[in-house]
Amino acid sequence: MDIETPLDDLADGPLEVVGRLTSASNVVLQCRTGAGDLCAYKPASGERPLWDYPGAVLALHEVWAFEVDCALDWGLVPPTFWREDAPLGPGMVQAWVHAAPTSDVDVMPADGVPAGWLPVLRAEDERGRDVVVAHRDTARLADVAVFDALINNSDRKAGHLLGDGAAIVGIDHGVAFSPEPRLRTVLWGFAGRDLAPRHISALGRLLERPPQLTTDRDGAAGAALLLRAQSLLAAGTFPEPSPGWPVVPWPLW
Template sequence: MSAPERIPSRSVTPTALLTEGELTVRGRIREASNAALFCTVSLGGQEASCVYKPIAGERPLWDFPDGDLARREVAAYTVSEATGWGLVPPTVLRDGPYGEGMCQLWIDVVPGAELLALVDREEPGPGWRAVGFAEVGEGRTALLVHADDERLRRLAVLDAVINNADRKGGHLLPAAGERLYGIDHGVTFNVEDKLRTLLWGWAGEPLTAEAVTVLEGLQRALAADGALTAALTPLITAAELDATRARIAAMLTSGTHPEPGGEWPAIPWPPV
């Protein structure tokens, strides 16, 4: 589903528009596993498209508390903003036609971007990173690869920080201006290691100097009196905050991208 998007002017910030604007449901996004509604939001003569996920439409999960996936989505956006990378579309928690829920700016995807591929070879070609082999039917396997793209590498760091349990290919949105966004962050911030992603191409490799600087900034902001701690406290539990701090500290100590732990499936299913 897509619709012409009118981005708010500078007089109305995207978060203000999403938080305070009049929300009108236009349709349902049927591919989503939880209730996800395509909407428009308008305020002060400005209008934009957005996604509204009411908490009442969340399916119970065995390993996440009921009724808090929306808050985790907002927490992921909050951490993304703290990195300065802007990898998650503006996302807020607000009331709507079906109760409180997550509201996120709609991103129109630029077609033709090649971020993931299946190739019939043992090693990735130039400009690609190997994820692993996948069955493609009739007893055949192919190598799953992702682009060796700095935007994806930043997203891999963010996913490790927020402990993203579901980074699928369909959650990657290449947008205008060579921007790349990640969406669907409801299953994040668990205290247990649940990192599942298609972005394992840098596993075990040294972090970039930029990533180290960003992680050090997050570490400072997550101090007891830090601004990020204050922003996340209404959204995730104290134990989840401590686990986030521990993941950042571990990455800074190792100086490398995390590797699959082996106790949890490393790649989400289905992968797209």
């Protein structure tokens, strides 16, 4: 990932607010670190309450996602830290990713899905033509799909994937870690496939050395994470869509 911010500076250094992302549903501020690098800052006080994620937990979940990614050693999530001393109060600070939304998820004619792409869903465009939402069949996206199942990500939009190919990283992991099954993703093309040996190895490492999730005081989130890892290993396959819950995010991008 194209990140230059020194981690110590991101975790502990001074922060100056220089802008705001007005398109976000919650408060997202652009800050500059003491080293002059950009980062994203999401104060817990700026979160919009959600019925299934009570309390100001979304920013914290973004930190947990990074901690899980570190345990897997996959480099899917930009460095993300919890800051009690941030400008508008406690929140998460994440290294800025200098990359555009991925082109590895796309919409194409229903009869024109090329080799190397996996269809996810069929739909009609504004002219009534049959189209398919599909994603590339790559190792990197497969890793993202396993990661999302592990953290129970309820909002894997295509727009939350930045970069292409082996350089893809994921952002916006706040709506994750629910104790109830909540997986919603645009990466269902892998559903039912066998996990790759690297997935089995990484999940085994995580179970041997579980991440210590920041402020998970009662250990409930960590315990649920380990149960999901055990379930993935026992199944040996990518999860399939579950009935009774929307399985794709909206909007898709």
